[in-house]
Amino acid sequence: MGYHDHRSNRAKELELSQMELIARILSHVPEKYFKMVRNYGFLSNRLRGLLLPILYEKLKQTVKEVVTPSYAAMLKSYVKVDPYECILCGGRMMFSRFESGVSLYTLVLGLRRLAKLKRVEA
Incomplete structure (x- = not known):
């Protein structure tokens, strides 16, 4: 199985058994009736437009304008x-x-x- 190692920024190979691969995939599936909180705080839909520019300003980051083609x-x-x-x-x-x-x-x-x-x- 190939994967991208974000620490070294390179593609690496890993050999897994079938059961190990299934176990790793299933570890990302939440339990039944588990409530997922995805966008909370400054990433919530209601506050994102207001708070993200302030956050970028505090972190001294510039935001690239995304141009979507027509x-x-x-x-x-x-x-x-x-x-x-x-x-x-x-x-x-x-x-x-x-x-x-x-x-x-x-x-x-x-x-x-x-x-x-x-x-x-x-």
């Missing part, structure tokens, strides 16, 4: 297609609204009507 950026990096580029004219489309509960047939029918309105001249 849907369009992720799709463009994976599929190499810009989802906001019009397939008819090549122009840039803007997201204006989202409709929930509309059937796929209705959406496709609407797109066909739009495609018939504007034809790309070659």
